[in-house]
Amino acid sequence: MSHNNFLQNLTKPPVADKHPEVLELHGDRRIDNYFWLRDVDNPQVIAYLEAENAYTAAMMQHTESLQTKLYNEMLARIKETDLSVPYRKDNYYYYLRTEEGKDYPIYCRKKDNLSAPEEILLDENELAKGHEFFSLGVFDISPNHQILAYSVDTSGSEQYTLFFLDLTTNQLLPETIPDTYFSFAWANDNQTVFYTKIDDANRPYQLFRHTLGTDTDADVLIYEEADELYHLYVDKTRSQAYILMSLRSSITTEVHYLDANHPQGNWQLIHPRTTGMEYDVDHHSDYFYIVTNDAATNFKLVKTLVASPSKVNWQTVIPHQEDVLLTGISLFANHLVIYERKGGLETARVQNLSTGEESNITFPEPTYEFYEGNNPEFNTTILRFHYTSFITPQSVFDYNMETQQRELKKETEVLGGYDRTQYQSEWLMATAEDGTKIPISIVYKQGIKKDSQNPLLLTGYGAYGSSYPATFSSNRLTLLDRGVVFAIAHIRGGEEMGRKWYEDGKFLQKKNTFTDFIACTEYLINQKWTASDRLVITGGSAGGLLMGAVMNLRPELFKAVVAHVPFVDIVTTILDTSLPLSAMEWEEWGNPNDPVYYDYMKSYSPYDNVEAKDYPDMLITAGLNDSRVKYWEPAKWTAKLRELKTDNNILLLKTNMGAGHSGASGRYESLRELAFEYAFILDRLGLGTRD
Structure with missing residues (x-):
């Protein structure tokens, strides 16, 4: 067969043969034509996944030069040979470094001072060989x-x-x-x-x-x-x-x-x-300090003597606050660091345990991410933390808990002359169906006009109480510099606005997550940030479930969808407790053995709700060795979409045959995967040929 004929055959989507399986529960008979794709030991399954990969490669062949360009552009911004900020533990300074051309970090230390000879502890590149x-x-x-x-x-x-x-x-x-x-x-x-x-x-x-x-x-x-x-x-x-x-x-x-x-x-x-x-425990002198939600939706801090730690002896240190989420604490010899979330943003305050005096750690940008760094030493007055935003690269600070002075130890260098003044971020508020205000973090290049002409990439997650961080990405500049606006919908199911924000997006209120995302989409369109034919959405894992759900509900709102390792066959998966995480998921989504939860979950399950209608362009990814979202969920979803969708839009499944939930592990291959995704997005937006 000639190469051209081979490609012509590949440009026909692979067909997954139907091997119907009947699943019965609560009198409901569900015919699953693609249940057979679960058998990873079946050569036909591997052949099908490889055929899908070949089809995807053929359909994206015209973007190969763009992928190379994007890869080189993103790589050129990265300081490939670099060094982390060393942290001290006893008489040693520990750090890691990277070397140009090597995929993985090298772990090192020096004794007594930073001028001492380097000792290599572990070289991941050597361990990864083969x-x-x-x-x-x-x-x-x-x-x-x-x-x-x-x-x-x-x-x-x-x-x-x-x-x-x-x-x-x-x-x-x-x-x-x-x-x-x-x-x-x-x-x-x-x-x-x-x-x-x-x-x-x-x-x-x-x-x-x-x-x-x-x-x-x-x-x-x-x-x-x-x-x-x-x-x-x-x-x-x-x-x-x-x-x-x-x-x-x-x-x-x-x-x-x-x-x-x-x-x-x-x-x-x-x-x-x-x-x-729930409760988390830390220790200081004669006491355990405990962060708990006992009679405290947004959590509170208590302490108790180590000798008598039972709940009857707990003494309140920080009471519950209706409008502030206590996210955690850190204890040092003479200081207590209190991490909180107010109005959707992270803050911290430091309390001197001897005097009771407090100082606040605050930040000026409208949306950002802040978290504790590596602080192994107990007897110290220095708190190391990390700060980043859409505009500020990853930054490492040392904060003196006595003097309240902060020292910037390192800001990740962006090669090629990054100018932060060329970009703008905002914190917006959409209105959900029930009147709830939903935050949106947004970033764009200066000069963008709200005229409905902007391409926009919107993402979200909305599950497990995980708040979606607004972090810097030098790779994202590749999109921003081409006029793409980037936004995060901080929808219910996360914890951005407090613990209730999470509770209102799980169990029998899970659909709030999806309608919140749609409300954010409509807000961005109505405010003329973009238009439906210029809007791409993306999400991974539970965020992939979000992609499937909103696409089933309102497919006309989106030009294209990128779903990474999507958790889309939720009912079948959670019923199978032999799979990782399934039983634990009962406390997030509900137990489908209960007819009430079964019916509710089935009503939004992306796989169960695929219909004969038009869908946007789609790129779906999977990992053959994924233990969290098994490869067959995206594979089955793709097959069912191919069977039922009525449009001629592109539908691609890309399975990494040697990786798991997070895709490629090496930094260069990970960058190639991202270049592929960006090429798909830009191509679907008609920006594939723009310099």
Whole structure:
């Protein structure tokens, strides 16, 4: 067959043969023609995914020069050989660096001062050799700085193998531990470690104790969580005094603690799980400090003596506030850092534990992202934090908690002469169907006019209480400089406007998430920021579910849709508790074994609501090894859309055959994936040939 004929055949969309499966629940018979795509061991399934990839490549072949141009343009803004800001722990300064041409970071340290010789601890590039995918999980150094515990995943399935490296000899210890999760803690004896193992559904459910130099078969099982709603995590307080075992469902927490100086000792319970009650624990001197939603929707801070941690002894430190969400705390020897969210934006205040005096950390831009950096030391007056916005590149600050002075340690360099004065960001408010004001973060290049002619890329998430951050991206300049406006819809289901914002976008109120997004879309069109034929939307995972839902509801609003690893077959997936996360999802979306939730979830499930009508242009992505959203969800959705849609618009499925939920792991291949996505967007907007 000639190359031209081969391409002509490829430009016909692959057809997924129908192998109907009948699913029955509550008297409802659901015929799923594409259930067979779940069988990853079936050669026909792999052949189908590869055919879809070939079709996608053929349909995007005319953009290959654009993809190359975009890739080179984005790469040219990145300082490929770079160095992180070192952080101090005891007598060592730890940092990582990158080198031009290498995909992964190199972890290093220096002893006593930054002029000392460099010691390379771990080079991810060496570990990644021979693997299509590489991800580092645990990276935790023993209290005496002599042993490095690290774990790796080389498939994207989030199944990690744990290793121990002797930093004095640079030799691996003989023991390796497979099927671990990326939570871990050292005891203070430098010999005992605690790690978590996963079950067949990738759920961390067991806590083990291991002593270095002993056979891992002799490791002691400390705890096994039988309830599939709960995940198990292990961690250590900054004070280094206690190891914490946290058992968490989506809405309930139970924490146990152990004296880190006595790893063979008995674990103690702080408070038994109470459905709907969440709490996080930190330690200072004789007290545990606890952030909890107990009788406090937006959370409050309490403290209790370590010797008597039960709830009856909790003393309120920061009471519940109706208009302020307490997002967390950090404890240092003489300071308490309080993280809050007010009016949708993050703030912090620092309290001197000796005097009670407080100082505020505030920022001037209308929308931004702020979070704590690496602060391993307890006895310090310096708080490291990160700040970024649509316009300000990632910046690292050291804040003196005594003097209230902040020092900029590093702002990520953007090569090529980035001029922040050429860009503008705003915080807008749309109005939802029920009158609720929905925030929108927006950024654009100076000179943009609101005349309905602007191309616009709108994104959102709206699930799990995750607030969508307004961060800087040098890659995004590629779109902004071509006149594309970028916006985030801060819809309900996130936590931008407080805990109720989340509660109003889950369970039987989940549809608020979708109608909020549509309201934001209509607002941007009505305010002449853009028009429907100039509007592209994008979202990933639960944000991919959002894409599918709004596309089913109002397909005419959008020119094109990009859905990354979309969670679109929600009813079937959550019913299958053998899959990772499924049972835990009952506390986010509802339990479909209950007819009320089943009917509600089915009424918006993107896969179940595909209809014979026109849909926008679409790019859908998947990862063959994805353990969070299995590859078959986007594959089945694509097949059903091909079967039913009545338009001639482009529909592409692109499956990464060697990666998981987050796509390619190497920074250069990740950039190529983004160049492909941007090429699709610009091509659909008619901007593919614009310089």
